[in-house]
Structure formats: structure tokens, C-alpha cells
Amino acid sequence: MWVRTLAKFILPACLAMTAWGGAHASPQNADHCFTAQTFPAFENRALLATMARGVNLPNWDADDIFYRPDLSTLRRLYESGFTHIRLPVFHEAFNTGDWGSEDLSKYSTELLAVLENLLAIGFTVTVDLHPDGTFNKVYRTAPDEGYRRLEDSWRHLSSVLDGTSPAEVALEFLNEPDTSPEIWEDHTGRLSRKLREWLPDHTFVVGPHGPMRHESLANFPPLTDGNTVYAIHFYDPFLFTHQGAEWHPPDDTARLATGIPFPTKENDARIRALVSRLQAEGHEQAAEEIRRIFEEPWTEKDVQNAFSTIENWSQKHGLPVVINEFGVLSYDAPRNDRLYWLQTVTKEAEALCIGWTHWDYSDGFGIVDPMSQALDNEAINALFDRPVSAGAN
Structure with a gap:
């Protein structure tokens, strides 16, 4: 598992960074994606190219070291074609303002050590401020205080990240900002000016308010700062991607829904069977919600339509957009359908x-x-558009 001493965190830089996956993973359209003509207003295309294919790395800071990522596994992911890591970062001091605490100092040291490991493997990294529920509640109910905590957190993180390479490390303002679009637009402008004072050359990553959906991006005005990548999250249809979500309440539709397919068809037999089962179990509300959502087929065309919104915004402003969260909960989704969605x-x-x-x-x-550190090669093949069967009928 993740090594236990800081001395072992430091690895030789043995693998060079590559653009858009490099020689080991080059999509067909790589030759035109990141030219000056594609994004004339963007200043850091070399970093952007590495952000083409990545993976989120929660639990790097887990209290139980067993759950922390394994370096040899991360090397294998890099060799498989992943070139970017989104690194969720949060510490209790970002709520309490205890900036001088020994615990925060240790956390900051570990963050730098993990960064150095990832960069040595060859990844670039987005440091993503990924707050807890306490922070989100404050931000939602007392936005001025929420912004103060946000700015103070980045003041600290900027001091930690000062000295990291702008060619390798990007900064994501806030994961899924729990506030209104008007407040978030004001706060992104204020924070970008502060961060640009502290870290003049690093690339920013910013998404729209709330769950960072593509519809919200359509109305999100870009920052005046030209060194910014824009991000959305994609989990549609939600009841497919989150079916069986065990952290939801027992009567929640997402938790009750299992076996939802992708793609779906008109009058889909698997949807009808699920609705019938839930009705028989007394879950009338969940059954009705599933019936309503999947009354019309949910197919590849719906993904294309969502992404056309992203493309239109990107072309309008001449700025890059990434999808820096997407996936399917693996517990109860039909295996082939999950692979096909990915x-x-x-x-x-x-x-x-x-x-x-x-x-x-x-x-x-x-x-x-998490137990064996074995790669799910079928899922990785799906992500890299290697042959995968379509969803079962």
C-alpha cells in the first residue's frame, strides 16, 4: 500500500509527461485538439493536453493507510494511458481556521509528498478543493463566510503549492459549489484575482455552480483570466449511474433502483420488471419515478446532446472544457451496461x-x-474505447 515514511515518498522522475496520452494512448483526433487555432485564448495548452485522460484519486489522505492508493498500481494506470490525476484536498482547518496547527502542517507536507510521487510517475495533477458537509452548509447558508473560508483555504494552499511547476499542477477552485449562480460568478472573479497574486502562472480549473452540470455551463460567463480550464460533471442518467447507492436513505429511489440498463429502449422490459418489483415491495413513489424518467429511451444520443452543449460553449468562448467527474457505481449496475456507458x-x-x-x-x-490492487482491465478498455459489448437487451 501507500508508503509510510516521507523518505519513501520521493521517487526518481523516471517517466516523461506526454500530451493527450502520448505514444501509449493516442486518440484519432489528437492532431487537432490542442492547436493554437482550437483554443486561441488559452495560455497553457501543453498542460491541457495531459488533462485529456485522467482519474480521480480520493482516499490518498485516508486515515487508514490501507485505503490509500498504491504507487505501483498508479504506475500501471499511467502505463495504461492515464496522464492526469485529480487530487481532492480538504482538511478540517479549512473549517476552523486553525492555520498553525501541527496536524495541518503534517497534512500539507503529505500533500507535497504525494504530488511529488505523482509527478515523478509522469502524471500532471489538478489540486481540487473538495469540501466536507460542514463547509458546504456554511457556503450555502452564509455565502460571505463561505467565501472567507474559501479564500483563506486557498491562501494556505497557495503557500504550500508555491514552487510547484505550472506545467504540471493546476488548481481547481471548488468542487460542486453549493450556492447560487450569481454568488458563484462573483466569487470566482474575486478568487481568481487573489489566486493570480499568489500563484501567477498556474492554470485554474473552474466549474459552474451546484453539481457542475452541462446545462449550468451554458450560462456560465468565463473568467477574464485566460489561463483557465472549465469543468463539468456528468452522471446522466443519475438513476443508472448511482443505482444501489448505499449512502442514500433506505427509501431513496437511487438506492432502491438496481438493474437499470444502458441504453434503454421504448417500453424496456428491464425497466418494466424493476417497476413491477418495486410496486410489489410497496415502493410506489420510487417505481413511479423510474417509470417516468425512462418513459422515453435513454441512449447514446442523449450523451451526444449533453456534450453538444459543452462544445457550443467551448467554441463560443474559444476556451477548453473537461469532464473531470463521471462514472457508474459498480455494485448493482449491469456489468456490460456500465462498460458501455463508460x-x-x-x-x-x-x-x-x-x-x-x-x-x-x-x-x-x-x-x-481496493483489496488486491488488480486493475479492472475491462473498464479501462471501455474508457479507452477498446472493444466492449453494448448493453444487454
């Missing part, structure tokens, strides 16, 4: 020069077995 999302994204970062490494959505 393949569909990445294939359609790459066709439009939209980079992607899968959620996640080894949690419920993962592509690595």
Missing part, C-alpha cells in the same frame, strides 16, 4: 476534444480493486 462517454467526449477524468480510483465507482 465507453460511450469517453468516445463522445474525445470526438469533441473534451478531456475526461474518471471518478474514481478504487471506491464504489473505481477501476482498481
